[in-house]
Amino acid sequence: MQKRYVFLFISSILLTLFVLYSCNEPNVVENKKIEKQEKPVLSKATRENNSATDVTTTGKFLGYKVVKVHGKEVKVPFYEGDPNRDIQPDKMQCNDYFEYVWSFDHYTTKGDKWLGIWPYSYSISVLKDFKNKWGYIKVVVSTGNYNNAISAGDSADDIMITLPTYSSYQNIVQKYNAKYYYIDEPLRRGTYSKEQLVEIANYIASVRSNSGLMISTFWYNPYLGPPLDLLYVVNHTSNAYIQCDQYDGDQRGLWTGFHQSIGDRNPSDWVNTVRDGVSEFNQLFAKANNLNLKSLWLYTRDGNHDAIGDFSDYAWQNGFLRRFDHLYRYYWHCYFPGDPCYCRFHPEEWHLVRIDDMQQEKEVYY
CATH class of the missing domain: 3.20.20.150 (Divalent-metal-dependent TIM barrel enzymes)
Incomplete structure (x- = not known):
């Protein structure tokens, strides 16, 4: 009977140590995060002067890039990325997350068709x-x-x-x-x-x-x-x-x-x-x-300047322009003051802290 209690006591200690280790080990947590493609919800503002200390900068500082977070324009540090280098999951902590994003970059003429303005x-x-x-x-x-x-x-x-x-x-x-x-x-x-x-x-x-x-x-x-x-x-x-x-x-x-x-x-x-x-x-x-x-020519002096991009988009859809997107790497950091592995339960603490230009481009077809 006494041996049985000793066995249960030792088992409980081992189970507790296993749980604690799993929470604090970034390799396991980040692998699960990436496999499930869990994305943190961005806060309404970024800490533009604060960067994730445990995420290594991959290139020179290029300035700030304006992005929209919850409909609000914010400035995020913008770096030149290295397309041949990646960040391994076991090097990231629970309170860091990155994602690759293809974003519109520019249009060019297509064949003998063109736009004037x-x-x-x-x-x-x-x-x-x-x-x-x-x-x-x-x-x-x-x-x-x-x-x-x-x-x-x-x-x-x-x-x-x-x-x-x-x-x-x-x-x-x-x-x-x-x-x-x-x-x-x-x-x-x-x-x-x-x-x-x-x-x-x-x-x-x-x-x-x-x-x-x-x-x-x-x-x-x-x-x-x-x-x-x-x-x-x-x-x-x-x-x-x-x-x-x-x-x-x-x-x-x-x-x-x-x-x-x-x-x-x-x-x-x-x-x-x-x-x-x-x-x-x-x-x-x-x-x-x-x-x-x-x-076709577009007259813009009456106002509604947002329509300039829309006109280009419809030109692309109708074979007047070619569209090219650019690859970026977005970094988020969680500023939750407690155990960083609890960040998944605090989406309001995630902030977009940096964007890397991965120097890759692709044409997008409609």
Whole structure:
């Protein structure tokens, strides 16, 4: 009987030691965590100046990356990662966790299709984002911000420059090299005559043989065909092009009317971030494909700048752009003051403390 109690007593001690060891041994805990893909819930704010002391930095500090945590933008330390090095589970504690995340990085043109933009801002950093991140390779500028576009990486072939008055067009064409020289609704507004437009187009051809005159306009009834003055300009030039800039209502019928009337002289049309909106983007890209248009332009100066990324996304979905994602490694640390192995029961204590750039990229297909 006494031996039985001794045996039970020893068994209890061994069981207790086993449980304690299991809790404090990171190899076992982290393996279970990774196998089950348990993800800690992020807190509403990060400790940007505090990093997990037992997670080794893998590269040089690159600055801070803004991410959204529970809908709130926060800054997280951003490091250059080593794609050939991984962290073994037995080197991590219960209060550390990492995860690999593929995140959108940028769009590029696809084949002979492209996007242009009339920007809401001409700061060099914004122009670079339009081109290098969102895939807008052509831009509308005035003479006052032409140099900013060049500084942002645009070439003359990427630029469409505005011609504000008839009296200034020769000086602008001579001084500023551009792919297109642009006039907004000249016939509808009565700012230029049809003869003046022909004169301007022919002057551009004589000075800039690879450039053209771009005119935006619309007419109200797609079934009546284009105004005779517009056809006069098309028929008396070889380098004048017409874009539809009707935004209100469903303009797809008018796009068809433009293209059926003047064919290749209608190489692209305009879309508006506000008056068209995200809900129409997909159907307008589908219509552009139906008409075999190779480009669309986005007007952003009315507002709703978030739609710029949406427009790029629908362009990708409809074969106008290619999308590339980038690989990052996200680190979380639990600041629970007690036993770190109890962090799994305290999701509010997990904080995103660092992001590593793994220097890997892949194309994403729709």
